[in-house]
Amino acid sequence: MRVYNFSAGPSMLPLEVLERVKRGITDYNGTGMSVMEMSHRSKPYEAINAEAEALIRELMEIPDDYDVLFVQGGATNQFSAVPLNLGTKKRKADYVVTGNFSQKAFEEGSRFVDAAVAASSADRNFTYIPELNKRSFRKDADFVHICYNNTIFGTRYSCPPDTGDIPLVCDMSSMILSQTVNVKDFALIYAGAQKNIGPAGVTLVIVKHELTNSPDDKCPVMLRYDNQVKNKSLYNTPPCFATYVVMEVLRYLKERGGISQMQKVNERKAKMLYEYIDSSGFYVNSVEKKYRSLMNVPFVTPDKELDERFVKQAAECGLVSLKGHRLVGGMRASIYNAMPEEGIDALIAFMEKFKKENA
Numbered sequence: 133m134r135v136y137n138f139s140a141g142p143s144m145l146p147l148e149v150l151e152r153v154k155r156g157i158t159d160y161n162g163t164g165m166s167v168m169e170m171s172h173r174s175k176p177y178e179a180i181n182a183e184a185e186a187l188i189r190e191l192m193e194i195p196d197d198y199d200v201l202f203v204q205g206g207a208t209n210q211f212s213a214v215p216l217n218l219g220t221k222k223r224k225a226d227y228v229v230t231g232n233f234s235q236k237a238f239e240e241g242s243r244f245v246d247a248a249v250a251a252s253s254a255d256r257n258f259t260y261i262p263e264l265n266k267r268s269f270r271k272d273a274d275f276v277h278i279c280y281n282n283t284i285f286g287t288r289y290s291c292p293p294d295t296g297d298i299p300l301v302c303d304m305s306s307m308i309l310s311q312t313v314n315v316k317d318f319a320l321i322y323a324g325a326q327k328n329i330g331p332a333g334v335t336l337v338i339v340k341h342e343l344t345n346s347p348d349d350k351c352p353v354m355l356r357y358d359n360q361v362k363n364k365s366l367y368n369t370p371p372c373f374a375t376y377v378v379m380e381v382l383r384y385l386k387e388r389g390g391i392s393q394m395q396k397v398n399e400r401k402a403k404m405l406y407e408y409i410d411s412s413g414f415y416v417n418s419v420e421k422k423y424r425s426l427m428n429v430p431f432v433t434p435d436k437e438l439d440e441r442f443v444k445q446a447a448e449c450g451l452v453s454l455k456g457h458r459l460v461g462g463m464r465a466s467i468y469n470a471m472p473e474e475g476i477d478a479l480i481a482f483m484e485k486f487k488k489e490n491a
């Protein structure tokens with residue numbers, strides 16, 4: 133039996149994608165082998181690599197002066213790659229700290245450049261996004277780094293900050309492909325695949341071409357964007373199978389009407405869940421409404437023991453991985469693209485039943 137999996141990542145994939153992958157598992161497209169067994173220099177694999185890139189470009193309307201890369205090491209590797217490639221002019225970078233991952237990005241950046249915290253929402257346990265304007269940043273910073281959706285705390289930007297001429301770098305790991313964004317607002321976008329794009333193992337980087345050409349001398353070759361660009365992400369053995377599944381997810385998204393259609397569904401899903409929580413008189417989500425995430429919805433019951441019971445009983449009903457992150461406690465429902473609306477209905481029905489039994 134398939135469960136509704138509310139995991140923050142790795143997370144649910146669309147059943148239809150899994151079925152397609154299954155059909156090709158021993159014989160992909162008449163090659164007599166699976167993508168796992170295929171040379172990354174072969175024609176069929178090159179076609180997969182090229183189609184994945186073309187579909188990302190189409191779905192996100194990525195302008196031609198941006199490169200699209202599929203690399204390894206997760207979003208976390210980009211915490212190092214970004215300062216090593218973009219932080220080489222003035223060797224200064226400004227970070228907006230809105231949660232755990234942006235804090236980690238800042239700490240890693242500090243090892244390579246003069247990194248500063250331009251603003252932070254730590255004062256209220258990351259339940260909001262700070263107001264930002266051009267004056268929030270040092271004029272000579274090489275880049276500004278933000279995390280668009282805070283996976284652990286359940287906040288997101290309502291729009292990207294205006295950084296003027298300073299390149300804006302954005303960790304979109306937990307919201308990419310869930311809503312439309314204007315790629316031109318960003319100099320670089322990165323995202324680990326395992327939240328909303330596909331399986332773990334591959335990381336998407338979208339970077340303005342002109343910013344790829346001045347890496348630090350000591351930048352490891354695998355982290356150099358110019359090297360990955362030149363080699364079409366095939367400098368060494370790439371995570372072939374993960375990229376293949378990404379391609380199937382992208383085909384699926386395109387068939388379903390693309391990102392704007394996903395956004396409509398995601399907005400409906402999130403609205404239903406937040407409205408239920410707010411009207412329940414039992415469950416609480418403490419994020420400022422304006423900054424509530426479409427993808428990650430943390431909530432608590434009135435006491436910690438009930439939270440534990442909730443997680444356990446929900447799992448028995450096929451609603452799994454609802455335990456909140458240890459930094460926040462309580463519960464967290466991650467409702468990425470692959471979570472169907474029926475999953476939200478089932479969660480709300482369970483929440484109502486649990487409330488009646490325990491209030």
Ligand SMILES: *Cc1c(COP(=O)(O)O)cnc(C)c1O
Pocket residue numbers: 141205206207208209233279281282283303304305306324325327
């Ligand atoms: C999950 C996550 C990360 C870490 O991703 P890895 O691929 O595990 O390195 C970074 N940033 C955000 C916003 C995330 O959600």
